[in-house]
Amino acid sequence: MRIRKNGCFGVEDFTQWPQWYSSSHPHLPFVLRRPDQHEFPTHPLRMIWWDVTPSYHVAERGSCYEGLGKLSSSLADQLKDLECQLRAQVHHYQDENGGTTGTRLNLCTNAMRDTINRLRHAPLTYRDLVQNVAAFQRQYLETRAWLDLFQKWMPRLGHSISAEPPCIDPAIMGCGTDDPTIVQSFFRAGVPVWYIRPPFKVPLDINIDMVVISDNPKFLICTDDWPDEPFPTIYSSWPSAARLAACTASPPTGPIWMNIDFAPAAPVESAFGPIRASASSTSEPCK
Numbered sequence: 001m002r003i004r005k006n007g008c009f010g011v012e013d014f015t016q017w018p019q020w021y022s023s024s025h026p027h028l029p030f031v032l033r034r035p036d037q038h039e040f041p042t043h044p045l046r047m048i049w050w051d052v053t054p055s056y057h058v059a060e061r062g063s064c065y066e067g068l069g070k071l072s073s074s075l076a077d078q079l080k081d082l083e084c085q086l087r088a089q090v091h092h093y094q095d096e097n098g099g100t101t102g103t104r105l106n107l108c109t110n111a112m113r114d115t116i117n118r119l120r121h122a123p124l125t126y127r128d129l130v131q132n133v134a135a136f137q138r139q140y141l142e143t144r145a146w147l148d149l150f151q152k153w154m155p156r157l158g159h160s161i162s163a164e165p166p167c168i169d170p171a172i173m174g175c176g177t178d179d180p181t182i183v184q185s186f187f188r189a190g191v192p193v194w195y196i197r198p199p200f201k202v203p204l205d206i207n208i209d210m211v212v213i214s215d216n217p218k219f220l221i222c223t224d225d226w227p228d229e230p231f232p233t234i235y236s237s238w239p240s241a242a243r244l245a246a247c248t249a250s251p252p253t254g255p256i257w258m259n260i261d262f263a264p265a266a267p268v269e270s271a272f273g274p275i276r277a278s279a280s281s282t283s284e285p286c287k
Contacts, residue, residue, distance in 0.1 A: 007134025020239035
């Protein structure tokens with residue numbers, strides 16, 4: 001698992017593809033999915049799935065280093081508005097529940113606020129800008145998922161035994177699992193869930209209503225590495241709670257992990273980091 005060209009983790013990213021269910025991360029099945037193409041241009045949260053391009057990296061004036069810039073103010077303000085709206089909903093929920101409910105919710109909300117403040121005020125290289133925007137989007141969707149779990153999905157998971165199962169909600173990510181109890185519980189709540197079994201565990205007399213060919217995520221999700229200097233691999237294993245934690249806990253300024261081998265840091269003159277301006281530069285000196 002490593003960060004890809006668009007700042008996300010490819011198919012291992014819980015905001016882009018359904019992940020294996022883990023009780024350590026009960027909120028991830030409720031992450032919102034990217035809207036369909038025809039809905040995207042008018043969707044109120046479209047910025048949460050938007051990819052940064054170099055045209056939105058505004059050069060920092062007066063710096064003694066070249067290559068630094070900030071996210072354009074108009075886009076940064078749009079992301080800040082989304083963060084403020086969600087944070088207000090979190091405050092309202094916690095005020096109604098004693099103000100201490102959901103420590104993980106607090107951590108996600110604070111991480112989201114810190115990242116948007118860096119995007120608005122801290123000059124970054126373009127590479128770091130891409131990574132920080134994707135981190136903010138992940139933190140927003142994770143915060144939203146925790147809040148929705150507490151407000152909407154927990155009541156559904158414990159609804160009356162006489163209630164009819166609701167229709168499957170196509171707006172959330174769902175998950176895969178080999179645990180039939182999770183499948184049954186999520187089916188009753190209207191959560192997308194894939195019951196995964198090896199062929200030898202499928203009864204020969206099972207009734208199959210329809211055979212569906214699944215989409216290949218590589219045709220839908222960016223899996224290309226950053227050109228010339230790929231981000232380091234931070235986790236390599238089967239789907240697990242640890243892998244999900246590596247994705248949710250990755251510092252937005254860069255994946256810094258203990259006991260992980262990294263390539264040597266690029267020198268200051270690298271094209272991927274800030275470059276000291278030449279003596280003939282017309283940039284104003286720092287004050």
